[in-house]
Amino acid sequence: MHAPTADPTQPVHPTLAALFSPTPRGARRARLLAVHQLGDWGIPRATATAEAVAVVTAELAANAAVHGRHRGRYFRLRLQLKEHVVRIEVSDARPERPVPTAAQPGAVQPESDHGRGLVLVTAFAERWGCFQPGPAVKTVWADVRRDLRTASPGS
Template sequence: MTSEPRTLPGTTAPTQLSHPIDDFVMRFSSTPRGARLARRLAALRLHEWGVPYDSEVHDALTLIVAELCANAVQHGHVAGRDFRLRLAADAATVRIEVTDTRTERLPAPGPAPAPADAETGCGLLLVARLATRWGWYVRIGAPGKTVWAECALPKEGETAPAFRSGSAMDWSVGRGGYPDGFGAWRS
């Protein structure tokens, strides 16, 4: 007897980059320190892959990593379990995947806009604004879920990133601060 995997509302198929040139995978403790280390190592790896520090693309990718890792720590934490970060890049796209071991707390199908004065609940809004596409899927054969985001890299000679219009960087400045990576806004 065969059965199809159960499809949940809001899930997406676990697609991969067809031929990644660069790949980085590491597990981190499900703590704020682990999320911070994941962000810092991702920033270093992106720079080594040719996405220079202080570029808009680097800042956006690092912010996506920070938000997804912070969500894994805050909403996907299971005592004694780590979360996993995977970065994969080809010539045109960087894919970020963060996997945790908590299945019962799944992302909403589409992030709802938070009130203007909200200090939490803006992480997936930032991811949705910065990423070319994003989604999540339930892990097969193990507990947990993977939340992923893909960002198109600028083409040769382009100076502006190929992100969706209405950059979250502009949006965060309009809010009068920046996200600290754990759902709170700082000024």
């Protein structure tokens, strides 16, 4: 049996994937890991890219912890450093809870403590969406534009 080989015509993008408990602590750890990983990829914490990735990761991870929570299941964070964007994916175990297709600032009630997360994702991400990779999984993704002035792998 042969091991699969990479397609030499396709670019290889540095990737990180990790599982977290669907709790506020798990969401916080996902955000911290994302920012740390960007530093390892040559994108310092003080850049607009790192700040945007931190906000988007925090919101998607918090949503997975609150709305995607399923007993005994973790949520997954996947980061991928691409040529012009950082792709953030958060997968949870609640595909029956759909994600709104658009977050409109006017749709948030001013007195509400909730409902601003996807507005922030919309503000900080170049684009975002949701897909269902399997029958028991939902993945919300967002692309954050890279500051190409910072040196990093894959550029």
